[in-house]
Amino acid sequence: MTDGARDTSVDSIQRELTAFARRARAAAARLHPELPLVSYTLLAHIVDKQGCRATDLAAHYLLDKSTVSRQVAGLEKLGLVERRPDPDDHRVQVLHPTEAGDDLLASTQASRLAAYQERLQDWSAEDLERFAAYLIRYNAAGTAGLPGPIR
Amino acid sequence: MTDGARDTSVDSIQRELTAFARRARAAAARLHPELPLVSYTLLAHIVDKQGCRATDLAAHYLLDKSTVSRQVAGLEKLGLVERRPDPDDHRVQVLHPTEAGDDLLASTQASRLAAYQERLQDWSAEDLERFAAYLIRYNAAGTAGLPGPIR
């Protein structure tokens, strides 16, 4: 393969990922008006990594800690997560889903998964596996070397 | 491969694409503070499809026409696009990039591409090609069957 073909692939990846990002919010909003994309993502992380801290969320999603603070406050107000004081370090809040949070996430994930299943129904299992692996690899590369503040 | 493995792949795809969407804006903002993701996307479309109309943009990106109206107004104020009246249909605005818009997009695309090149430098050409093909295939499936308004 030539270098030009390599450039073409990278360009396509760039374009398609951008297009996806552009549409993701609208699609998520249509799929789950009751739980916005961001809240959904954070809740999923909290359920997955129970006992995580707000700082972890900020680092993982490239969000400012103030944003996380407000988002988590919102989830708490909705009764979906609990913020517990950490007895070992009084600065830290340990985050846990409530039962309602677990339930809501489960149903949300189920319908999201169903939507993806439908969209991907024509794909072979091998293609799905490889596509998943590529995405994981791509995203894993992105957590290192974070640049500084935007402005 | 079992059905369970298939589900796992779909679940990973869902998770990773969501994570990507979550980070895209922040990454774009860091890469190009002067041209936000949305403006960039719309400008790229206008350059690509010269003479397109605001309605086309709204349909393609699942945006409300008011959003497009304001975004395009912003691009015009920045001197990056022109809105020309259509002599055949006086309701329509025909959109064209200015020279400055062309130039800015070119340099923006160049540095975006460079960022992706760096991120993907360890990938083989074959992997890049396949990843690109998967993304194109995935996105192509998504343009059909748009649901109604959010609220």
Place this chain on the structure above:
DNA sequence: CCGCTTTGGTTGTACAGTACAACGGTAATT
């Protein structure tokens, strides 16, 4: 030709998500 419907776009308004800055409280280090 004249009202009715459709279509393209703008403006008013409201809200979510986000960032940065400044701060208060706690822990770690020196």
Place this chain on the structure above:
DNA sequence: AATTACCGTTGTACTGTACAACCAAAGCGG
């Protein structure tokens, strides 16, 4: 003990977005 580093909250401002109401221009049926 003093200083530094870290975690989180609050104040403030801005962008992107949606929906609704509106205007103006086309298109259409009588």
